Amino acid sequence: MLEVCQISKTYPGPVRALDSVDLRIDSGIFGLLGPNGAGKSTFMRILATLQLPDSGNVALDGHDLFANLQEARRSIGYLPQEMGAYPRASARELLNYLAALKGITSFRQRKALVEEQLSIVNLRDVADRRLETYSGGMRQRFGIASAFLGNPKLVIVDEPTAGLDPIERRRFQRLLVQAAKNCVMILSSHIVEDVVDICDQIGIMADGKIVARGSPQNLVQSLENCVWTRTVPEDKLGQYETGYRLLSVRPDAGSFSVRLFATEADHSHLSGLGFQRADPDLEDVYAHLVTSSQAIPIS
Ligand SMILES: Nc1ncnc2c1ncn2[C@@H]1O[C@H](COP(=O)(O)OP(=O)(O)O)[C@@H](O)[C@H]1O
Ligand SMILES: [Mg+2]
Numbered sequence: 001m002l003e004v005c006q007i008s009k010t011y012p013g014p015v016r017a018l019d020s021v022d023l024r025i026d027s028g029i030f031g032l033l034g035p036n037g038a039g040k041s042t043f044m045r046i047l048a049t050l051q052l053p054d055s056g057n058v059a060l061d062g063h064d065l066f067a068n069l070q071e072a073r074r075s076i077g078y079l080p081q082e083m084g085a086y087p088r089a090s091a092r093e094l095l096n097y098l099a100a101l102k103g104i105t106s107f108r109q110r111k112a113l114v115e116e117q118l119s120i121v122n123l124r125d126v127a128d129r130r131l132e133t134y135s136g137g138m139r140q141r142f143g144i145a146s147a148f149l150g151n152p153k154l155v156i157v158d159e160p161t162a163g164l165d166p167i168e169r170r171r172f173q174r175l176l177v178q179a180a181k182n183c184v185m186i187l188s189s190h191i192v193e194d195v196v197d198i199c200d201q202i203g204i205m206a207d208g209k210i211v212a213r214g215s216p217q218n219l220v221q222s223l224e225n226c227v228w229t230r231t232v233p234e235d236k237l238g239q240y241e242t243g244y245r246l247l248s249v250r251p252d253a254g255s256f257s258v259r260l261f262a263t264e265a266d267h268s269h270l271s272g273l274g275f276q277r278a279d280p281d282l283e284d285v286y287a288h289l290v291t292s293s294q295a296i297p298i299s
Contacts, residue, residue, distance in 0.1 A: 001026050002047075002154055002184050007056035009042050009208075017042040018053065019208040029180050031195030032188040034205030035290050040188040041081050043205070044158045047186065048078040060154055074103050077147035077183075081158040083139065086132040091123055091142050094131065095149065102150040117145040121175060137168035141175070148179045155185045161194050173198050192283050202282075204289050211289050216282055223280035223288065228262050230275045231255045247287040261288050 004023040010016050017039045034040050045051040047058060049069050058065040065072045087094060095114040104110045118124045121141040126134075131142060140160060147155050157176065161169045176187065177198050189195050195202060196216055203213045212219060227247065232240065233255050240246055245261040259278060262270055267277075 001061055002186075003057075003059045004047075005057045005059075007043070007046060007053045007058065009039075009046065009051075009053050017208050018046075021056070021208070021210055023203060023210060023213070025184050025186070025201070027184055028200035029176070029185045029187060029198055031199030031202040032186055032205055033190070033192060033195055033202060033286055034188070035190050038190075038205040038290075039208040040190075040205055041158055044078075044081075044156050044186065044188055047154070048076055048080075048156050049073055050078070074150065075153040077149065077152035077155040079140075079143040079147040079155075079157045079160060081162075081188075083143065086130075086134070086139070088130050088132060090128045090130055091118065091134075091145070092127040094142075095146060098146050099149050104150060113149065117149055120148075120179070121145045136163040137165070137172070140164060140168070140172055144172075144175055144179060151182065153183050155180065155183050157185065157187045159188055159190070161189065161191070169194075192286050196282050204286060206290050212285070219285045220280050220282055223261070223284055225277065226261055226263065226288075227259055227278045227280045227284050228267075228270045228275040229257060229259045229278040230273070232258045245288070245291075247284050247291075259284060259287075 002023070002025045004021060007018055007021045008016075009018040021043065032040055032043070042051065046053050047065075049065060049072050052066060060072065060075060063072070089097070092114060095117060096110055099110045099113055104113060115124070118127050121144050123138065123141055123145065126138065131139070134142065143160070147157065161172060164172060176185070187195060187199065200215065201213065202216055202219060203210045205211070212222075214222070231252055237249060237256055237258070240258055240260065247259040247261055250257045250259075260270070260275065261284075
């Protein structure tokens with residue numbers, strides 16, 4: 001179980017990247033959704049103990065994460081947003097090295113673990129090739145193998161699907177779901193599609209705060225009766241850009257399908273304009289919270 005209590009972080013500038021973030025995750029896959037600049041990577045680096053917060057605490061299964069960094073890092077797997085330069089080392093060599101850093105001192109034990117991880121992510125046939133020769137999808141699979149080495153209790157995966165094609169993305173999601181069975185996993189993204197199918201719980205982050213949290217179903221239900229839609233030709237789009245709370249404009253067979261957020265008071269006005277009530281989806285929730293920064297009740 002992960003308990004985050006009142007974490008704040010300000011960079012020189014000053015830029016308030018995290019503003020008193022509280023979060024408790026019991027199990028399963030937690031999706032952290034937020035636009036670029038929301039504070040996701042800062043949050044993830046703090047959980048990975050690679051950066052310290054200015055204030056606040058994090059506990060993993062009741063143990064203070066920052067009290068014993070060495071110990072904490074053995075329980076944590078981290079797949080960063082940017083891997084930086086790709087080493088000349090092979091996947092097999094690097095995994096062996098990472099396993100040693102995790103404190104697995106027996107050579108035989110390490111070898112068994114590395115071979116197991118390589119076959120889970122299906123990289124055994126290319127495990128002696130240098131990582132710099134890998135494709136984007138192969139690098140992500142290597143990232144999973146390294147993040148899950150040594151049975152971590154907490155796995156942190158920051159914006160993993162950038163650069164993957166749709167088939168690789170699905171394959172990657174399947175691997176994550178299988179690998180996350182025995183740990184808490186946090187997966188961040190700015191793309192709703194990346195988290196909606198695989199996360200049990202979702203938190204939406206905007207301006208360094210978690211503005212909503214719940215299951216995808218709960219979050220979607222919170223906008224019941226609030227989303228209205230109609231098809232609008234291109235030359236009429238402008239009239240909905242001011243004075244309305246626009247959620248999205250989606251191209252639709254030569255015209256555009258406009259979705260608006262509306263409260264009870266606006267319903268008859270919108271009906272008069274030819275709008276119809278729509279079933280909300282997670283994209284609507286995300287757009288609503290991130291554009292208005294208006295929190296909805298946390299459930
Ligand atoms: N090392 C840094 N120095 C100064 N500002 C930073 C640094 N890292 C991130 N920031 C700023 O902090 C905010 C949050 O960034 P980040 O945590 O990377 O968010 P996200 O991953 O959601 O895009 C942004 O405004 C970003 O520009
Ligand atoms: Mg980021």
